[in-house]
Amino acid sequence: MKSNGLICFLLFAAPILIENAHAQDTQRAFSNNIPLKTLKGKVERKDYHTYIERSFTLPDSVKRLRIEFSYNGKEQRTTIDIGLMDPARFRGWSGGARNDLTISAEDATPGYLAGPLPSGEWKLLLGVPNIREGIVSEYEARIYIETQTGVTEFSDKPIRAEAGWYRGDLHMHSGNSDGKCTSQSGKEVGCPVYKIVETATDKGLDFITVTDHNTISQANALRELQPAFDKILLVPGREITTFYGHANIFGLTDFVDFRMTNASYAAAKNWMSAVNNNGGIISINHPGVPSGEACMGCGWQIENIPDKVITAVEVLNGGSMKYSIEGSIEGWDQWHKMLNSGQHVTAIGGSDDHHAATIGTPTTIIYMKELSVQGLIDGIRSGRVFIDIEGKKDHFLDLSAANGENEACMGGTLKGEPSDTINLTAYVKGVSGGKIEFIIDGKLNSTLDREILSNDEKIRVNWETDDNRHSIYIKVRGKDGRLVLVGNPIYVEGR
Ligand SMILES: [Zn+2]
Ligand SMILES: [Zn+2]
Missing domain, CATH: 2.60.40.10 (Immunoglobulins)
Incomplete structure (x- = not known):
């Protein structure tokens, strides 16, 4: 050409x-998978005002369960409610409000309880509040399982299907860690995730990652909020916060064991491999901020990391940028050192907002094949990214x-x-x-x-x-x- x-x-x-995009499409591959089991049946007038239990057996090591439910006869006012029991306890009820649900250890469709997915006999609960005389309605429940950790999308389909440049913020904290907001009566309280999402939408951003320290409890709120905020992509993130440096990880919701008690790569390898092997990516955060009592573990001390383990460096952090945009407190030195050693590492920015206030300063703009979690990960990997300091x-x-x-x-x-x-x-x-x-x-x-x-x-x-x-x-x-x-x-x- x-x-x-x-x-x-x-x-x-x-x-x-x-380039370098390891295309993974876990969620959609998962949705298109062959079901573990399809439960088919019919209800008729004799089932009116009864409950039906349909059993299925979950194998070991299931990471996520998804059920799609459909039935006919709605025109004749047939209604079938659904709910779920695991081998030990009730896991939720959505009545006639939903046709599908998902549950993992960390997040679940509203109405259902996130938590471990024990093997054994589960029961799909069906309730029949209405079926007319003479009507037979057929139902089908398709049960899918995922046994591998992978990239989690909170949206059923991309927020936008078009390739293009999308603007967002890759670093912020909610009340799931140390993010604070003001309560009705003026107290400082843990900031609920919806406030962060509202602030981000007010600023016109296309995506955010909510990166609480080491925890992923914010994922359940993001799961709930995504359908209501259907113009902004909500990305599961986490700030792996160690005594020897902080790093954001994007895409995964599973537990990643952040505990390391010395600064060697051997000690970090456990969590770094867990992220990379499961389709996530790692970005070194605010590497130039000195570690000390003012900012414990903030400076990056982990050396001798092999090529391709780190995908990005947070070159500009909203917290430290207030002091000096081009000084050594920012991530320039770390980034340049990695570039000069021959690594291809993407520069990104992040507000590191802790008050649902400064989200979007700086903004990171990523060329994505679509506005989805996988699109964001592939976009950062590709390096077709720029930082807009004032957003x-x-x-x-x-x-x-x-x-x-x-x-x-x-x-x-x-x-x-x-x-x-x-x-x-x-x-x-x-x-x-x-x-x-x-x-x-x-x-x-x-x-x-x-x-x-x-x-x-x-x-x-x-x-x-x-x-x-x-x-x-x-x-x-x-x-x-x-x-x-x-x-x-x-x-x-x-x-
Ligand atoms: Zn940090
Ligand atoms: Zn942070």
Whole structure:
């Protein structure tokens, strides 16, 4: 294909091939799975005002149970209620209000109790509040199980099916850990998850991850809220909070054992492998914040982590950004160190909001094949991501690099020969009068600085490569010189 430097900029076009994306579609694969069991039957007038129990046997090690229920005769006013018992206890009742339900250890459809899924005989409870004389209604309950941990979607289908750039916040806390809000009478109380979701929707965000410290008890609230907030993607997240550093994990709801009592990778490997092996991703949080009594375990101390274990670094954190956006308290040094060691690691931002107030500052914008949890994970992995420090909706940044026939977008790799000229095209919106800077291998190359003359600007520069591998990303500054946008690297391969 002849490169015109524009392949990266065909916005909202068909999804581009995402490098390193280990496509996993657990939830939908699960929904399409063959049922463990299908219970079929019929009710007629003799069943009027009775309860029917239908048994099924759950095997060991089930992580999630899902039941889809349907019946005919609704036009003749047949009504069949459903509920559920496990081998030991009542697990919920939804009457005639729902046709499907899901239960895992951490979250469940409202009306049902989250918790372990014991093996043995379960009972689907059917109640018949109405069936007319002479009517026979057939019902079918399809019982699905998932025995592997995986990426959890709280939405039955993507929030938006289109590929595109989606804006959100990847780091915040609710009252499930140390997030606080003000009560009716003015007291400081643990912040309920709905307040966070409301704040995020008020700010016009497309997605949030609620990343409470080590716990995932917020998942049940997210499960409940997602159908009501059907324009914003709610992503299960967690801040793995150790004595030697903090890291966000995205996508999983299962327990991840965060306990480590020394700073070695050997000690961290347990939880890091659990996340990666089950389709989640890890982002190192606020690595430059010093650890101490003011912020216990906040600085990142875990070294010698193998390549590909860490997917992202929180380069800008809303908490520390107040002090210095470009200083050593932020994640620049950690990110550059990893880039310069040859790792492909995506820079992201997160507000680290603890009061349902500053969500969206900074905003992270991710190119996703669809707005879904899996879309977000694949998008961060691909590296086609930028950070908008002030979270302004009219800001945009993209970068493409071309070398003859080849073109790479942010996160992609360009194969270059020594002395090849790389044509870099930056696309910036909403920062007229500002300046664009090219950062190569973590260092500003000021010979490539360019003024931004309009609010919709494509800037082209040429740069000559050599034998070595390189990373190239862009920073965008406003008129007053303050940093506004940060892109992600395009990688140029060496010999
Ligand atoms: Zn933290
Ligand atoms: Zn945090």
